[in-house]
Amino acid sequence: MRVTIKDIAKRVGVTPATVSMVINSSPKISQKTKELVLAAIKDMNYHPNYIGRSLVKGKTNNIAVVASFFASLFALESVRGIEASLRNTTYNLILYSTRGLEENERDMMQRLFYERRADGIIVISLRMDKDIFEEFKKEGVPIVFLEEVIEGAPTVKFKNIKGGYMATEHFIKNKRKKIGLIIGESGLNAEERLKGYKDALNDYGIPFDENKIVRVRNYNFEEGEKCLKTLLKKSHDVDAIFCAAGDVTAIGVLDQAKKLGIKVPQDIGVIGYDDIYIANLTSPGLTTIRQPIAQMGMQTFDVLMGMIDGTTPYESKIISFEPELIIRESV
Amino acid sequence: MRVTIKDIAKRVGVTPATVSMVINSSPKISQKTKELVLAAIKDMNYHPNYIGRSLVKGKTNNIAVVASFFASLFALESVRGIEASLRNTTYNLILYSTRGLEENERDMMQRLFYERRADGIIVISLRMDKDIFEEFKKEGVPIVFLEEVIEGAPTVKFKNIKGGYMATEHFIKNKRKKIGLIIGESGLNAEERLKGYKDALNDYGIPFDENKIVRVRNYNFEEGEKCLKTLLKKSHDVDAIFCAAGDVTAIGVLDQAKKLGIKVPQDIGVIGYDDIYIANLTSPGLTTIRQPIAQMGMQTFDVLMGMIDGTTPYESKIISFEPELIIRESV
DNA sequence: TTGTATGCGTTATCAA
DNA sequence: TTGATAACGCATACAA
Numbered sequence: 001m002r003v004t005i006k007d008i009a010k011r012v013g014v015t016p017a018t019v020s021m022v023i024n025s026s027p028k029i030s031q032k033t034k035e036l037v038l039a040a041i042k043d044m045n046y047h048p049n050y051i052g053r054s055l056v057k058g059k060t061n062n063i064a065v066v067a068s069f070f071a072s073l074f075a076l077e078s079v080r081g082i083e084a085s086l087r088n089t090t091y092n093l094i095l096y097s098t099r100g101l102e103e104n105e106r107d108m109m110q111r112l113f114y115e116r117r118a119d120g121i122i123v124i125s126l127r128m129d130k131d132i133f134e135e136f137k138k139e140g141v142p143i144v145f146l147e148e149v150i151e152g153a154p155t156v157k158f159k160n161i162k163g164g165y166m167a168t169e170h171f172i173k174n175k176r177k178k179i180g181l182i183i184g185e186s187g188l189n190a191e192e193r194l195k196g197y198k199d200a201l202n203d204y205g206i207p208f209d210e211n212k213i214v215r216v217r218n219y220n221f222e223e224g225e226k227c228l229k230t231l232l233k234k235s236h237d238v239d240a241i242f243c244a245a246g247d248v249t250a251i252g253v254l255d256q257a258k259k260l261g262i263k264v265p266q267d268i269g270v271i272g273y274d275d276i277y278i279a280n281l282t283s284p285g286l287t288t289i290r291q292p293i294a295q296m297g298m299q300t301f302d303v304l305m306g307m308i309d310g311t312t313p314y315e316s317k318i319i320s321f322e323p324e325l326i327i328r329e330s331v
Numbered sequence: 332m333r334v335t336i337k338d339i340a341k342r343v344g345v346t347p348a349t350v351s352m353v354i355n356s357s358p359k360i361s362q363k364t365k366e367l368v369l370a371a372i373k374d375m376n377y378h379p380n381y382i383g384r385s386l387v388k389g390k391t392n393n394i395a396v397v398a399s400f401f402a403s404l405f406a407l408e409s410v411r412g413i414e415a416s417l418r419n420t421t422y423n424l425i426l427y428s429t430r431g432l433e434e435n436e437r438d439m440m441q442r443l444f445y446e447r448r449a450d451g452i453i454v455i456s457l458r459m460d461k462d463i464f465e466e467f468k469k470e471g472v473p474i475v476f477l478e479e480v481i482e483g484a485p486t487v488k489f490k491n492i493k494g495g496y497m498a499t500e501h502f503i504k505n506k507r508k509k510i511g512l513i514i515g516e517s518g519l520n521a522e523e524r525l526k527g528y529k530d531a532l533n534d535y536g537i538p539f540d541e542n543k544i545v546r547v548r549n550y551n552f553e554e555g556e557k558c559l560k561t562l563l564k565k566s567h568d569v570d571a572i573f574c575a576a577g578d579v580t581a582i583g584v585l586d587q588a589k590k591l592g593i594k595v596p597q598d599i600g601v602i603g604y605d606d607i608y609i610a611n612l613t614s615p616g617l618t619t620i621r622q623p624i625a626q627m628g629m630q631t632f633d634v635l636m637g638m639i640d641g642t643t644p645y646e647s648k649i650i651s652f653e654p655e656l657i658i659r660e661s662v
Numbered sequence: 663t664t665g666t667a668t669g670c671g672t673t674a675t676c677a678a
Numbered sequence: 679t680t681g682a683t684a685a686c687g688c689a690t691a692c693a694a
Contacts (some may be wrong), residue, residue, distance in 0.1 A: 047445030052687030054382045071411035095424045114378030278609045383671030386686045
């Protein structure tokens with residue numbers, strides 16, 4: 001049997017209540033009993049059972065992180081940042097992966113909510129049903145969103161418009177004006193990056209050309225390979241490609257270019273998005289837009305803590321992080 | 332207030348015990364009460380509080396995964412595999428990152444154990460103190476190890492000796508006999524790969540040469556760059572390099588070779604380890620040893636489940652996965 | 663300053 | 679087939 005608060009009490013000759021007060025460092029306990037109890041705790045190797053504590057306190061000491069997949073760079077780096085902030089607290093992380101299925105998401109959220117599995121929730125890159133969210137909000141369950149924005153809760157995200165703008169501008173400053181764009185087919189972030197792209201074109205007096213846009217659903221390597229071909233078919237006149245769909249896709253573009261005998265950066269310049277750690281291992285090294293993901297994860301956790309302890313209001317608020325242009329050889 | 336089992340009981344006019352039995356589908360409940368209770372549950376939108384349940388059952392429904400960092404390819408892929416298996420269960424994943432600090436590890440394990448935070452533990456690539464492990468084992472807390480082996484618990488790992496052998500043999504069959512080796516400076520896996528390397532040399536009558544071995548601490552790109560130089564300094568006579576320290580390091584070797592004007596594979600052949608997904612993006616494409624990491628993660632979880640439900644004994648047992656030689660252009 | 667009593671939500675044992 | 683009761687480990691209001 002695990003040693004409980006009762007065992008300590010019996011050993012010292014006080015009641016469990018007293019031991020409990022010592023553990024929670026209540027001020028009104030005599031120095032002497034305190035020492036005795038602490039000694040016994042150490043001696044008997046007592047550790048509080050957090051389930052018992054949770055039940056009476058109505059707190060779980062868990063933070064739930066929900067994402068479609070954790071085996072992605074973005075999710076993983078976010079988690080790393082969250083972990084870093086978590087470090088000094090007594091909270092633990094529970095991961096909920098929807099595996100890309102919306103039906104899972106609904107179900108998961110319901111369980112999270114009704115079964116009281118977490119004191120706060122971080123939602124990574126997931127669109128959440130408005131009505132589900134309202135339930136949470138009504139009960140005051142703290143939620144912070146990463147990347148996605150929802151009316152009524154804080155969001156931590158990147159300045160995607162700026163990222164899109166920086167990449168496009170970098171091309172233009174390098175004398176490239178026929179800029180293709182590979183971008184996600186939906187989602188706020190994709191639209192923001194697109195806007196940045198358009199803004200830059202506009203600021204430099206370059207007309208926007210619908211034929212230079214290719215939309216992708218999955219942000220993987222194969223899509224990149226396909227996209228280059230699609231793009232060259234739609235528009236023969238391209239001297240640069242901004243792959244706003246991410247570095248992995250951009251690497252697919254690089255690979256396909258090599259197969260087609262297209263030289264990067266001589267014939268076509270390429271800029272990716274994310275700065276994954278292999279971006280400097282490709283040949284040529286990939287110029288890309290870096291996002292401080294882990295840092296953002298830390299911030300997210302801090303905001304959530306604020307909501308849990310009541311110092312941060314439960315309301316719409318966008319905290320945004322700056323992107324950074326990492327210049328390598330691909331343009 | 333959240334709706335509890337009592338509310339349901341009151342509504343239907345039975346006792347909480349009865350409701351509980353319905354929830355746990357006890358066979359000895361009349362069809363009629365069952366229906367009434369279920370209707371009320373649905374109607375009042377009741378969901379069981381898992382903390383209450385945990386307290387009385389002594390189970391948490393959580394699985395803890397411990398690793399030094401989750402932002403590594405290996406850990407990430409493992410988690411992905413674990414997630415896949417987890418899918419059909421009611422278990423949740425709690426991640427514990429030691430951040431590479433041994434003192435964290437001890438503390439974390441203690442908390443995990445004494446505070447009863449998880450029903451089972453998966454330890455990824457971490458050496459665990461024998462005495463801590465013994466505590467767990469004494470209490471029957473199920474643990475499965477990934478990669479590391481400990482006396483008394485099951486381990487899921489790869490056949491590193493075979494992997495080392497396959498790579499070395501592939502060189503030999505390609506008429507290369509002056510094979511350099513870049514390998515981790517400690518750890519069971521490194522030693523096993525080294526053994527595979529030696530075995531192959533031996534089987535083909537090639538003398539082992541200490542000067543052809545370079546040890547690395549970190550398995551990163553920069554080490555690879557350095558290693559090539561070190562190796563060429565130690566032994567001028569090398570026509571092949573087996574980078575058992577992983578693909579990232581191998582890519583560093585490739586990069587450095589290019590800088591030094593050494594042609595791969597003409598001058599020197601290179602084989603990596605892991606088959607990370609950019610291994611086919613380098614030029615030349617990296618020949619490497621692939622390990623089915625995600626699959627191994629799934630297996631690990633399944634073994635743990637077996638230990639939790641008592642069908643798998645708590646004992647030393649090594650489940651090993653086969654490596655695979657992926658031939659590309661680097662040799 | 664400490665002990666007594668009670669309750670958190672659920673399940674299990676026993677009796678009815 | 680169901681009800682009454684106790685128990686899981688802990689924290690808190692109140693009494694002493």
